[in-house]
Amino acid sequence: MIAPGTRVRVRDDWPETRGPCHIRTPHYLRGETGTVTRHLGDFPNPEDLAFDRPAPRLPLYHVQFDIRRLWADGTPGADLLVEVFEPWLEVTS
Amino acid sequence: MTLLETDSGRLLAALRGLLAEKGITDRAEIAERIAVTDAATPERGAAMVAKAWVDPGFRALMLADGAQAAESLGIPMRGMPPLGVLENTPDLHHLVVCTLCSCYPRAVLGYPPFWFKSTSYRARAVRDPEGVLAEWGTVLPASATIRVVDSTADYRWMVLPMRPEGTDGWSEERLAALVREGDMIGVTVPQLA
Known part of the structure; x- marks a missing residue:
């Protein structure tokens, strides 16, 4: 389990270049760093559910990102909360 | 074929x-x-918001577990995803988007409006929320920062907006009539007519 306040990097991985898949991690976050704010619960992995495979329950987190760090012309001071599953997160701190 | x-x-x-x-x-x-x-329409969400404005116990329940709060008002939540409620304050304004598709708290807001599903809204809300709010004519307190919530997975999110000034003593029904769909997505804020 990743504790609130932990800095994490979203894996810079692109499974969609390797074949059919279903991913709930947006493109714009791959390789970006944010902060875990909350464990939202454990949910069946949508990447398996979409293909009717057995879907283990995975921890789902709210991760906070600084919009200006994602886009140079993003709204200054604004931040972004996104639901991200644990296998997509690498702890950096 | x-x-x-x-x-x-x-x-x-x-x-x-x-x-x-x-x-x-x-x-x-x-x-x-x-x-x-x-049968699900934004009137359901508006009833929840109005109740939260007058009933601190309901407000606490709604922020802790939106689905349970909805069910306590007789809104059917069977088979629905968890409902998260985002509380706006003078310092923090929430804006909800689903960049991947059109995830939306249908049980309490009904069908998503057409613009919520547009690629334009989905692309811009996460990048230029200030510009999006300006186009809606939405003016936030000077102290407010914007928090965009991208609804990417198993939760559905609705905004609990701030109660407008000048509504002291209003009944729940009258308050509920003020609350619009956009106020619970965060593109607008409730206003006196």
């Missing part, structure tokens, strides 16, 4: 036929679920 060229009405009829044939569901259950979906 490919699947993409096939008439969608024929595809739907074939799918319904297969589901019935395999005993997974029947016409009556499909009709019942359609009726449940059609």
Whole structure:
């Protein structure tokens, strides 16, 4: 389990270049760093559910990102909360 | 003829036929679920917001577990994803988007408005929320920062807006009538007419 306040990097991985898949991690976050704010619960992995495979329950987190760090012309001071599953997160701190 | 060229009405009829044939569901259950979906409108969310404005206990429940709060008002939540409620304050304004598709708290807000599903809103809300709010004519307190919530997975999110000034002593019904769909997505804020 990743504790609130932990800095994490979203894996810079692109499974969609390797074949059919279903991913709930947006493109714009791959390789970006944010902060875990909350464990939202454990949910069946949508990447398996979409293909009717057995879907283990995975921890789902709210991760906070600084919009200006994602886009140079993003709204200054604004931040972004996104639901991200644990296998997509690498702890950096 | 490919699947993409096939008439969608024929595809739907074939799918319904297969589901019935395999005993997974029947016409009556499909009709019942359609009726449940059609019955959900933003008035449900507005009733929750108004109650939260006058009842601190309900407000606490709604922020802790939106689905349980909805059910306590008789809103059917069976089979629905968890409902998260985002509280706006003078310092923090929430804006909800689903960049991947059109995830939306249908049980309490009904069908998503057409613009919520547009690629333009989905692309811009996460990048230039200030510009999006300005186009809606939404003015935030000078102290407010914007928090965008991208609804990417298993939760559905609605905004609990701030109660407008000048509504002291109003009944729940009168307060609920102030709350619009956009106020609970965060593109607008409730205002006196």
